Amino acid sequence: MSQRLIVGPFNRVEGDLEVQLDIADGRVTQARVNATMYRGFEQMLAGRAPLDALVIVPRICGICSVSQSVAAARAIADASGVTVPPNGVHTINLMLACENLADHLSHFYLFFMPDFARPVYAQRPWFAEATRRFAALAGEHARAAVAARQRWFEIMGTLGGKWPHTLSIQPGGSARAVEAAERIRLLAKVREFRAFLETTTFGAPLEEIAALDSEAALQRWHAADPLRGDLRLFLTLAADLKLETLGRGPGRTLSFGAYRQPDGSHALADGVWNESLGRVQPVDTGAIREDATHAWLAGDEALHPSEGLTAPMLDKPGGYTWNKAPRLSGEVVETGAIARQLASGQPLIRDAVARCGANVYTRVLARLVELARVLPMTEQWLTALAPREPFFHADRLPADADGVGLTEAARGALGHWVSVRHGRIERYQIVAPTSWNFSPRDASGTPGALEAALEGAPVQPGEDTPVAVQHIVRSFDPCMVCTVH
Amino acid sequence: MNVLWLQSGGCGGCSMSLLCADTADFPAMLKSGGIDLLWHPSLSLASGRELVALLEDCRDGRTRLDVLCIEGSLLRGPNGTGRFHVLAGTGVPMIDWVSALAAVATHVVAVGSCAAWGGITATGPNITDACGLQYDGDRPGGLLGADFVARGGLPVINVAGCPTHPGWVVDTLMALAAKLFVADDLDPLNRPRFYADQLVHHGCTRNEYYEFKASAEKPSDLGCMMENMGCKGTQAHADCNTRLWNGEGSCTRGGYACISCTEPGFQDPGHAFHQTPKLAGIPIGLPTDMPKAWFVALASLSKSATPKRVKSNATADHVVVAPAVRKTRLK
Ligand code: SF4
Ligand code: SF4
Numbered sequence: 028m029s030q031r032l033i034v035g036p037f038n039r040v041e042g043d044l045e046v047q048l049d050i051a052d053g054r055v056t057q058a059r060v061n062a063t064m065y066r067g068f069e070q071m072l073a074g075r076a077p078l079d080a081l082v083i084v085p086r087i088c089g090i091c092s093v094s095q096s097v098a099a100a101r102a103i104a105d106a107s108g109v110t111v112p113p114n115g116v117h118t119i120n121l122m123l124a125c126e127n128l129a130d131h132l133s134h135f136y137l138f139f140m141p142d143f144a145r146p147v148y149a150q151r152p153w154f155a156e157a158t159r160r161f162a163a164l165a166g167e168h169a170r171a172a173v174a175a176r177q178r179w180f181e182i183m184g185t186l187g188g189k190w191p192h193t194l195s196i197q198p199g200g201s202a203r204a205v206e207a208a209e210r211i212r213l214l215a216k217v218r219e220f221r222a223f224l225e226t227t228t229f230g231a232p233l234e235e236i237a238a239l240d241s242e243a244a245l246q247r248w249h250a251a252d253p254l255r256g257d258l259r260l261f262l263t264l265a266a267d268l269k270l271e272t273l274g275r276g277p278g279r280t281l282s283f284g285a286y287r288q289p290d291g292s293h294a295l296a297d298g299v300w301n302e303s304l305g306r307v308q309p310v311d312t313g314a315i316r317e318d319a320t321h322a323w324l325a326g327d328e329a330l331h332p333s334e335g336l337t338a339p340m341l342d343k344p345g346g347y348t349w350n351k352a353p354r355l356s357g358e359v360v361e362t363g364a365i366a367r368q369l370a371s372g373q374p375l376i377r378d379a380v381a382r383c384g385a386n387v388y389t390r391v392l393a394r395l396v397e398l399a400r401v402l403p404m405t406e407q408w409l410t411a412l413a414p415r416e417p418f419f420h421a422d423r424l425p426a427d428a429d430g431v432g433l434t435e436a437a438r439g440a441l442g443h444w445v446s447v448r449h450g451r452i453e454r455y456q457i458v459a460p461t462s463w464n465f466s467p468r469d470a471s472g473t474p475g476a477l478e479a480a481l482e483g484a485p486v487q488p489g490e491d492t493p494v495a496v497q498h499i500v501r502s503f504d505p506c507m508v509c510t511v512h
Numbered sequence: 513m514n515v516l517w518l519q520s521g522g523c524g525g526c527s528m529s530l531l532c533a534d535t536a537d538f539p540a541m542l543k544s545g546g547i548d549l550l551w552h553p554s555l556s557l558a559s560g561r562e563l564v565a566l567l568e569d570c571r572d573g574r575t576r577l578d579v580l581c582i583e584g585s586l587l588r589g590p591n592g593t594g595r596f597h598v599l600a601g602t603g604v605p606m607i608d609w610v611s612a613l614a615a616v617a618t619h620v621v622a623v624g625s626c627a628a629w630g631g632i633t634a635t636g637p638n639i640t641d642a643c644g645l646q647y648d649g650d651r652p653g654g655l656l657g658a659d660f661v662a663r664g665g666l667p668v669i670n671v672a673g674c675p676t677h678p679g680w681v682v683d684t685l686m687a688l689a690a691k692l693f694v695a696d697d698l699d700p701l702n703r704p705r706f707y708a709d710q711l712v713h714h715g716c717t718r719n720e721y722y723e724f725k726a727s728a729e730k731p732s733d734l735g736c737m738m739e740n741m742g743c744k745g746t747q748a749h750a751d752c753n754t755r756l757w758n759g760e761g762s763c764t765r766g767g768y769a770c771i772s773c774t775e776p777g778f779q780d781p782g783h784a785f786h787q788t789p790k791l792a793g794i795p796i797g798l799p800t801d802m803p804k805a806w807f808v809a810l811a812s813l814s815k816s817a818t819p820k821r822v823k824s825n826a827t828a829d830h831v832v833v834a835p836a837v838r839k840t841r842l843k
Contacts, residue, residue, distance in 0.1 A: 033601055034560050034601060035560060035599075035600025035601030035602075036559070036560065036563055036564075036599060036600035036601050036602075037559055037560065037600065038551075038553045038554070038556060038558070038559050038563065039553075039554060039555075039556075039559070041524050041554075042519070042524060043519070043597065043599065043600050044600055045600035045601055061600070063597060063598050063599070063600050064520070064521065064587070064596065064597040064606075065587075065596045065597070065640065066521055066587075066596075066633050066640055066642075067637075067639045067640055070636070070637060070639055071632075071635050071636045071637070073636075074636070075636070075784075076784035076785075078784060078785070078786050079784060079785055081785075081786075082771060082785045083632065083635065083779075086523050086525065086632040086674065087523060088523050088524065088525070089522075089523040089524040089525020089526065089527065089528040089529070089675060090524055090525075090528050092523070092525060133531075133554075137554060137555065138554070141557050142557075144557070145557070162557075163555060163556055163557040164539045164549065164555055164556065165539065170537050170538065170539055170540070173531060173537075173538045173539075174535070174536050174537060174538070176531065176532075177531070177532050177533070177534065177535070177538075180532050180758050180759075181758050181759030181760070181761075183758050183761065184756065184757055184758025184759035184760050184761030184766075185758075185759065185760055185761060186766070187758075187761065187766050188757065188761045188762055188763045188764070188765055188766015188767065188768065189752075189757035189758055189761045189762065189763065189766065190528075190529075190532065190757075190758055190761075191523075191525040191528055191529065191675055192525060192674065192675060192773075193766055193768075194763065194766070194767075194768035194769070194771075195731075195766045195767045195768055197731045199731070200731075200732070201732070201767070202731035202732045202766070202767030202768050203732070203765075203766050203767035204732055204767075204829035204830055206830060339590070339596075339639070341590060341595060414830070415830055417732075417829065418732055418829060419730070419731050419732040419829065421730050491560065491561040492559055492560030492561050492562065497559060508522075508523050508524055
C-alpha cells in the first residue's frame with residue numbers, strides 16, 4: 028500500500044522544515060525536502076557598504092551567528108589582503124569554538140535526545156533512564172546542560188560583547204583585546220565547562236574520549252560502565268535501536284577546515300572524505316555549483332557562487348523549496364562534524380564510518396568526539412594569547428575587489444563569496460552547511476543528502492510524523508534559517 | 513499562564529538568547545514564575561501533527577492562550593499572499609496563523625526587533641514585505657494594524673532588540689504572569705519601560721573618554737565610539753550597559769558601536785554602520801535631550817582639557833598610561 032505524507036513543522040531544528048514522503052510497504056520510497064521560508068539576505072547585501080555585511084550576515088542565523096561573522100570577515104579580508112595578528116586569530120577561534128561546542132551541546136541535549144523519551148519507546152530497557160535525563164523541558168541532564176551552556180557563553184560576553192550577533196569579529200582581527208587577568212578568568216570558564224562534560228556527558232576525562240581509536244576500543248569503554256555518562260547511554264540505545272541502519276549519507280563528506288591557525292594550517296584539517304576510496308581528497312572550491320532547478324528561484328544554469336544569482340520565482344515549474352542544490356564536482360556531499368572528524372583523521376570516527384557509513388549513530392558520535400577534542404584546544408589558544416600585542420590590524424578595502432570566506436560552522440562547511448565594485452557590494456553569495464545537507468534534487472534528478480538518507484526509513488502503521496524520520500532529520504542538526512537565508 | 517512561542521521571518525537568535533537567561537535551572541525558573549510553555553520551537557517535544565493540533569486547539573478556544581510570543585518578522589509578500597513563509601505541514605501562510613492566534617490571545621508579545629518593527633529582514637529593498645506585528649518600521653500598523661488591542665487590554669508588547677536580551681523577555685513574561693504589567697509600563701513605542709527608559713550610554717565603560725571627547729579611531733581602540741565609529745549609545749533606549757549580556761558583556765564592552773538595535777529602522781541608518789555621519793565635523797546624531805549648541809560648546813571645552821592619560825589610551829587597545837599614583841592621601 029502506498030501513501031504520501033507531508034510532515035512538518037519539525038521543531039528542535041533551527042527554522043521551519045517540511046518533508047514530503049512517499050511511502051510503500053512501511054518504508055519511505057522517496058522524500059522531498061522543503062525549506063519553507065525565504066528572507067533574501069543576498070539581495071539585502073547588494074548595494075551596501077562592504078562592512079555592513081558584518082552587521083547583516085550574523086542575523087542570518089541566531090544559532091550560528093559567529094560562523095556567519097567569521098565567513099564575512101574572511102571574505103572581506105580576502106578582498107583587502109589584510110592579515111590578522113595571532114591574538115586576533117586565537118580570539119576569533121575561541122568565539123567560534125564557543126559557539127560550535129555550545130551548538131553540539133544544545134543539539135545533543137535539547138534537539139536530538141528528547142525523542143528517546145517518546146511513549147513509543149516505553150517498553151525499551153533504557154527508557155526510564157533516558158526520560159529521567161533527556162525529557163523535553165524536564166530531563167535532569169538536559170536542564171544541567173542549559174545551565175552549563177549559559178555559563179560557557181559568558182566567554183562570548185567577554186570576547187564578543189554579547190551572543191548572538193557580535194561585531195567584534197572584524198576582517199583585521201578582533202575589536203576586543205584581552206587583558207592578562209581576563210585570560211585567567213576565561214580559562215576558569217573553560218575548566219568549568221570541561222568539568223560538566225567530564226562529569227555528565229562523558230563520565231571520563233576528555234582526553235580519554237579523544238584518544239578512543241577504534242569501535243572496539245569504544246565498545247570496551249562502554250562495557251566497562253554502561254550507564255555512566257550520557258555518551259554511554261546513547262551508545263546503549265543506539266545499539267538497541269540499530270541507529271546505524273538509519274539515514275545513510277551519500278558517501279562523500281566535505282570540510283573546509285576548522286580553526287585556522289596563525290601559520291595558515293587548520294586545527295581540524297580540510298578535505299573531502301570519499302568512503303568508497305577510503306581516503307581524503309583535497310577540496311576544490313572551484314568545482315562548487317549551485318543548481319536552482321527545483322528551487323523557487325530564477326535561473327536554470329548551475330553557477331559557481333562567485334557568479335551566483337538569487338531571485339525568487341514562486342511559480343517556477345518543478346520548484347518545491349526555497350533552497351538551491353549545491354554540488355561539488357556535480358556530486359552530492361554531506362557536511363558537519365562527521366566531515367571534520369573524517370578529514371582530520373580521527374581514528375574512531377574513521378573506523379566507525381568504514382564499517383557502517385555516515386548515519387544517525389555516527390553523526391551523533393562525531394559531534395560528541397568533537398566536543399572532547401576541541402575543548403582542550405581552547406585552553407591552548409587562551410594560553411597562546413600575548414596580552415598587549417595587537418589583536419587587530421587596520422585595512423583598506425579597494426573600491427573593486429573580490430573575496431572568499433570559508434569556515435566551519437557547527438553544522439559544517441560555510442562559504443561566503445563577495446564582489447565589491449565602486450566601493451559597494453555588487454554581489455554576495457552564501458552557501459551554508461544545511462544548503463548542502465538538505466538540498467533538493469538537482470537538474471539530473473539526483474536527490475540531496477537528506478532526501479536520499481530518508482529513503483528506506485521505516486514508517487510504523489498509523490504514524491503521521493514517523494519517529495525514524497525525526498531521528499534522521501535531527502541527526503544532521505539542520506539549520507533551516509541558514510539554508511535559505 | 514500558557515505561553516505559545518512561534519517563529520517566522522527571523523534568525524531564531526532571540527530564542528537562542530533566551531536560553532542564556534541568567535539562572536541555574538531554566539525550566540524551573542519559568543515554572544516558579546508561573547510560566548507554562550505550551551510550545552517553544554527549540555524546547556518542546558511536540559512535532560508535526562502534534563503541534564498542528566495544538567495550534568488548532570488554541571485558535572478554536574479549546575486550549576487557553578494567555579500569551580502569544582512571536583519571534584521574527586511577518587512576511588506579507590509576495591503581493592500580500594504571505595507565501596514567503598508557509599508554515600510547514602499546514603499549507604497556511606504564517607501571517608494567517610499569527611493573525612488568527614493573536615485574535616484569541618490575552619497578550620501578544622513581539623520578541624525582538626523583527627517581530628516588533630520588521631527589523632533586519634525588512635532592510636533595503638524589503639522584497640519579502642516584512643513588517644512587525646503592530647509596526648512597520650516606526651509607523652504604527654504592521655500585520656495586526658494600529659488599532660489592535662489584545663483581549664487583555666494591551667497593544668502588542670514590543671520587547672525589541674536584535675537579539676532581545678533574555679532578561680527583557682523573562683521580566684516581561686513574569687510580570688504578565690503576576691498580573692503586574694499595565695499600560696503605563698509601556699513607553700511610547702510600546703516597549704517595556706523597565707529597559708526602554710534607559711540609554712545604552714548609561715554605565716558604558718567608555719564614559720570618561722566620552723566626557724573628554726577622546727575618541728576611538730579604529731576597532732579595538734579604547735576611546736569613545738560616538739565621534740568616529742558610529743556609536744548610537746547616547747540615543748539608543750536600552751539598559752545594555754547596566755544589565756549586562758552573557759555575564760560581563762555589552763556591545764561597547766565588546767569593542768564595537770551600539771547600532772541601536774532596539775529602535776525601529778535601526779537596520780537602515782542611512783550611512784555605513786561603522787562610521788559616524790557628520791555635518792561640518794559634528795556628528796549628526798546628538799545625545800538624546802541635548803541641544804546642538806551645548807554639545808558643540810562642551811565638546812570643544814572638554815577636548816581642550818583632555819588629560820594625557822585619557823588621550824593616549826583612547827587610541828590604544830590596552831591602557832598605556834595608568835592613572836597616576838599620588839603620594840598623599842586622597843582628598
Ligand atoms: S562608546 Fe557609545 S555608549 Fe559608550 S560613552 Fe561613547 S557614545 Fe556612550
Ligand atoms: S548596545 Fe545597542 S546595539 Fe548593542 S544590544 Fe544594546 S541597544 Fe542593541
